Amino acid sequence: MSILLKPIITEKATQDSELNNTFWFEVQPSANKVQIKNAIEQAYGVNVETVRTMNVYPKVKSRFTKTGVVVGRKKFTKKAIVTVTDGETIDLYSNL
DSSP: OOSEEEEOOOHHHHHHHHHHOEEEEEEOTTOOHHHHHHHHHHHHOOOEEEEEEEEEOOOEEEEEETTEEEEEEOOOEEEEEEEEOTTOOOOTTTTO
16 A cells, blocks of 8 residues: 555645645555655655654544434645755646
8 A cells, every 4th residue: 555645635735846846645544754755756756854743633523413423534644844945846736
């Protein structure tokens, strides 16, 4: 199974990639920074300077229905913010 799950394409991530040359990815929760760096360098052929990670904990939501209270939560995810060297870029839209 791949460490990189999908790129995060939002307005904030797109602006960050244009201005600061950083790209956002959703990764496996068990992956560390070295594994993320190696996976991105192999997948996109760029040199990675820094990798920052953040854990996104699930939110618990509840609602009231006819049968009672229904409680659910989203899944646990991990995000990686990757900075590549100057002059290099990752084309995220080529596979769409």
